Structure formats: C-alpha cells, structure tokens
Amino acid sequence: MDESRKLFVGPRLKRLRRELNMSQSRMAEELGLSPSYLNLMERNQRPITAQVLIRLAHAYSLDPREFANDDHERTVSELEEVFADPLFRATPVARLELRETVESAPSLVDAVNRLYRAYQALRGAREAVMPSPSDRDRAEDASQVNPVDRVRELIHEAKNHFAELDEAAETLASDLSLTGHEPFFAIAERLHARHGIRVRIMPVDVMPDSLRRYDHHRRQLLISELVDPSGRTFQAAYQLAFAEMRETIDALAARLEPTDGPARRLLRVSFGNYFAGALMMPYGRFHAAAEALGYDVEVLGARFGASFEQVAHRLTTLARPGARGIPFFLVRVDSAGNVSKRFSSGRFPFSQFGGTCPLWNLHSTFRIPGQVATQIVELPDSSRWFSIARTVRRAFNPWGAPDPQFVVGLGCELKYAHRLVYARGLDPASADATPIGVNCRLCERAACPQRAAPPLMHALIVDEMKRGISPFEFDAT
Secondary structure, three states: OOOOOOEOOHHHHHHHHHHOOOOHHHHHHHHOOOHHHHHHHHOOOOOEOHHHHHHHHHHHOOOOHHHHOOOHHHHHHHHHHHHOOHHHOOOOOOHHHHHHHHHHOHHHHHHHHHHHHHHHHHHHHHHHHOOOOOOOOOHHHOOOOOHHHHHHHHHHHOOOOOHHHHHHHHHHHHHHHOOOOOHHHHHHHHHHHHHOOEEEEEOOOOOOOOOEEEEOOOOEEEEEOOOOHHHHHHHHHHHHHHHHOHHHHHHHHHHHOOOOOHHHHHHHHHHHHHHHHHHHOOHHHHHHHHHHOOOOHHHHHHHHOOOHHHHHHHHOOOEEOOEEOOOOEEEEEOOOOOEEEEEEOOOOOOOOOOOOOOOOOOOHHHHOOOOOEEEEEEOOOOOEEEEEEEEEOOOOOOOOOOOOOEEEEEEEEHHHHHHOHHHOOOOOOOOOOEEOOOOHHHOOOOOOOOOOOOOOOOOEEOOOOOOOOOOOEEOOO
C-alpha cells in the first residue's frame, strides 16, 4: 500500500464486523489490536495500515484490494441520481453532503436507495393506469423499477462473480474434456447419457419465434438452426446447468432474493447463463489465456469457441481471489441508445435509469460493423476509462426479417489499459480523452452540442436573444 495515501475505511470495516456478527472487542482480539484503536478506525479517526489489512485478509479470507478499491464515488453518483429526481428539486443536496453520508452511514444509503426504488415502482404502476403527459420518447426517461433492474442491482452488488458456479463449471469442463469431443457434442452427449435429454437442431419454419425451447414431455432441447455454433454450445450448456446445478442455482437465487417472484426467476436465468459461460470458458484456463493474450477478445473467442459478446461478458466475472482479472464493465446498447445489458466488476458509475452519453463511441460503432473501436473517455469526476466497442448480432436472420444489431462496450479504468492489446503504444499520461457524462439528465457539462435534455440538478436558463452550442443552458452553480 502507498504510504503517502492514507486509507480511511471506517464504515466498510464496521459493516464487515456487523456482517460477521462480531463485537469490537472480539474483532480487535482476533486482529491483535486494542478495542479503542479499532473503534478509532471504524470512526475514520485513524487510517487502516498495511499490517491490519494483511491481518484482515488472513483472519476473514478477504482480498485486501476490496478495501483499497474505493467504491464511494460510484455510490455517491448513484445517490446523486436519486436526489436528481424532481421530487427533491425544492431541497437540493450538495455532493459533499452525499459523500459524507456515504462514508459515515452506508446502511442509511442502502435504505434510501431501496425506498426510492419502491417509490419508482409505485409511480410506474400508477402511470400504467393513468399515463403521465411527460415526454416518454427518450430512452433515458424509462425509469420504472422492475425485476430486471432488481436483478441488475443484485448482480452488481456481487460484482458479477459467483465462486460456487465457477468452481462447479470448472470441474465439469475438466470432465467433458476427457471425452475428446468438441464442447457442443460433449455437452449434448452428457445431457443424453446422464439426463435422458436429447439435443436437436430444428429448422426455422418449425421454430419461427424461438431460438431455444425445452420440451419437458419429450425431454428434448430444441435449438433453432439460426443460432450460430457458439450460441448452440451456450444454449446446451444452459440446459446442462439446470440439469446438474438446479439446487445450487435455486439456493443462490433465494439467498440473494428472498422473495419468490419474477426477480428470483430472472436471477435463476442469469445464473444459468453464468454457468454456461463458465463451462465454455473455465476460470483458470480462461484467466491465464486472457492475461497471456492481452485480453484480445476475438482471439479468446476463437480459442474457446465463444462469441465476442460471450467473451466480453466472461471478462467481467474474473474476480477470484488470487487470480483476478482486470475489473471490466460491460454495456450493450441498441441503435436507439437503450441499454439492454450492463455488468461491472469495478466501479464504473452506470446510471440506474436511462441510456448512455451520445459522445461515447458506442453509438458511432454502428457505422463500422464488425470492427473494434477504441476510445478514452473522461467522466465529470475526472476519472478516465479505456473502452472498446464492437457490433454484435444475436443470431442469423432469414432474408427480409428484421436484423437487430447491438453494440457491446467493454471498458476499464485507464490505469489498466497497458495490459490490453488494444492500447499498445498508448501513453495514458498524454492521451486525449473524450469528456462524457452518465446521461444528459445527470450530466453537468455545459455547452455540449449533443445535449438532449437539461440537467435535473440545475435551473434552466432561457435567453430569447441567444442560441448557444447546446439547446439547453443552465445555471452551473
């Protein structure tokens, strides 16, 4: 740890102690500290030392980097988004106050976030019956809370890493490799031999509206011929997850979401997908290959028989203690800017509601299908990020059918860029960065030519005699 940078992690230390159901006296004894010194650290009156971090790691099987990596700014951004709601316009809260609250009362912050989501859900239900006259044309205005948002929140809190699924998938992948078959055939053979499930590739005229369907009565997994080879392997692996890992998946979903309902069912689907990706790309081999290849997504895809999106998703899950990958984030958008997928093992401040900044080259990547675009972006908090983006398709399409396209963006903090093949020759210190925001409603950058809406936290200024670069001017104080 850098001695010049003092680490104050009081609330995090207190939260850990409470999660372990321990008194200050007992934790202090286990760490070889006096109770009074532990109390001072929990109150942020003393920084945590490298020695204490090491003792914490040994005593409670923690990675010290979990304390060194500061998630406060991400949490502050999330809370700032809550208080940007017009509901609080009459009582604005300064960012400094939000930061102090995050540092001193993290449980209160969690409670406020949950309360606000409940309020959003109630408002969404009311507007479904009595539609609001407000503008609903913009992707960023779709702020209703639903099971999808709940699942995203739970996966984000877990940093998109589920060790029990990874370990089981790694063991199973090792068994399948002994058959000598390609992964799809090895998985299909196991489904049939162990579980009596037959895998069939079906013509599009038989499955015009489905890519995968499991027939319980005939015990057949039906996969459309429109699904490409990597997708067929993934769909078969997904079915194998529920054939062999049902109890683990159910228990994990119930632990994260105690209430049975759509959110828990979506969690089970997410865990099935996670297991399928982990089976195709077993943790140890995949992590080693990623490091050796400079995280070249397309080469990794060729080596593991996976698509660009499957590899990018898998890269966001590499958080095993002792074998961690780069903490990536992933976002998938359509041509209208709607976000259909987002994951993060780091601290990228995704907007809880809404789309992405149009200055981010995710959107311009649609003009160069199949090519990887790179960009350095800078957020309003001055943090810099390196991102890559490429168009992807879900499946083949018959002639004349709609051809939906998406862009997958994969990124990390700029300090990790030197480990990526995409940043070779880049000097982070002198590289130019594109200033972006989270989205227009939350961005405070003035004079932005792409601004689609005024920021919620600032008063709009209307000057009849002036037209600036941005269609919306506002009081930046």
